[in-house]
Amino acid sequence: MGAEERDALLSGAVSLREAGRRDEARDRLVALAARLPDDAEVAYQTAWAHDVLGLEAEAVPYYERALAAGAAPGGLSAEDRRGALLGLGSTYRTLGRYAEAVTTLRRGTDEFPEDGALRAFLAMALYNTGEHHDAVRLLIRLLVETSDDRYVRQYREALSFYAEDLNRLG
Known part of the structure; x- marks a missing residue:
């Protein structure tokens, strides 16, 4: 052909x-x-x-x-590779193949660290594997980096600080 x-x-x-x-x-x-x-x-x-x-x-x-x-x-192409990593990772997650989802989505976030959708799907897969701290930390980081909400922006430093140790007191 x-x-x-x-x-x-x-x-x-x-x-x-x-x-x-x-x-x-x-x-x-x-x-x-x-x-x-x-x-x-x-x-x-x-x-x-x-x-x-x-x-x-x-x-x-x-x-x-x-x-x-x-x-x-x-x-x-880079754009299609990004889409394929997101597609495969989210598909693995949908199928209950959580470890494979995490591996694929981590590869995606390593290659495309600016892609918030990849990070959000990775957070969901981390949640599914019981890595709750890492999932919430990733979502808080994403929120802090991308939110236009004035209150999130106002507390950006505190949110970033506590995201690293969600069990921190005081």
Whole structure:
């Protein structure tokens, strides 16, 4: 298959998903992924197509395939890699695969530390693994860094201080 044909098929399937024709998009992407098993972008879009249909277990191998390419030529763009890490991590969490969710989302926050959504999903996965202190600390840090609430801004220093040791008295 040539690059033009691949791009047209991929673009058409993504357009179907965006237009709400999710089942049709999924069918086309599954067929395309079967023809191009080493194409990271096709794998990512196929994972996404499964996820939006609530087919999380079926999305996992496509996310894993997309991320396996790394940043190598033919791999995902940085934005798609960020999305794939978030998608796979949140999907693992939805499936109750909490340790894998934490590992994946930590990798995402290491690669994309500015991404608040990755940190929020990581906090939820940490909660699910019983790491409550780390989960709350991460959420407080995120709140302090991103909130426009004037009262949060007013107490930013105190919140940051106590986030490090939630059991601290006085």
